[in-house]
Amino acid sequence: MEGPIKMNHTTQKAFQDFYPEEYSHCYGCGKSNPNGHQLKSYWDGDETVAHFTPKSYHTGGYPDNVYGGIIASLFDCHGTASAAAAAFRDEVRGMDTLPAIRFITASLKVDYLKPTPHGVELEVRGHIVEVKPRKVTVEMTLSANGEVCAKGHMIAVRLRE
Known part of the structure; x- marks a missing residue:
């Protein structure tokens, strides 16, 4: 069985590209943080996906x-x-509409299933489990070379306007 098809995101804008300036400095995904990971997340059907290639200094x-x-x-x-x-x-609206919606992590559980090899592109996939007005639950996997190396479970809470 082949792995998931990698999407071409050249015509799709990343979720993080919609963040208002005051929320765009995150080390992991802030477009305004030149020293960060610059992670970009996209829809891939009903799942979300991001790709990241660790640098040499990200070694364990x-x-x-x-x-x-x-x-x-x-x-x-x-x-x-x-x-x-x-x-x-x-809410059946685009991410470019106001008011902006931002979330912060209330809980994050990570299960490290096997060592994650360095020097390859990593794929992070998210599955939305539940959406409530102030809380979203997301299950995630991180894969290298098509093998799941870690799983994550997040409860994210919505920032008030």
Whole structure:
């Protein structure tokens, strides 16, 4: 069985590209943070997807593997971006409409299933479990070379306007 089809996002705007300036400085996904990961998340059908290739300095204590904190960071940013996109979708409006919707992490559980190899593109996928007016639950996986290396469970809460 082949892995998921990688989407071409050249014509699709990333969720993070819709963040208002005051919310665009996040280390993981802020478009205005030149020192951060610059993570970009997109819809892929009913799931969300992001890709990230770790740099050499993202290594963990175990040679040739990614530092676990980077994995948690990717889940954190992809999860809150996915929550915002799900809330916009639930309200049947575009992410370019006002008022802006932003989420923060209330809870993040990460299960590290196997070492994540360094030097390959990582794929983070999100599945929206539940959307409520102030809370979104997201289940996530992080894969390398088509193998799931970590799973994440996030509860994201909506910032008040």
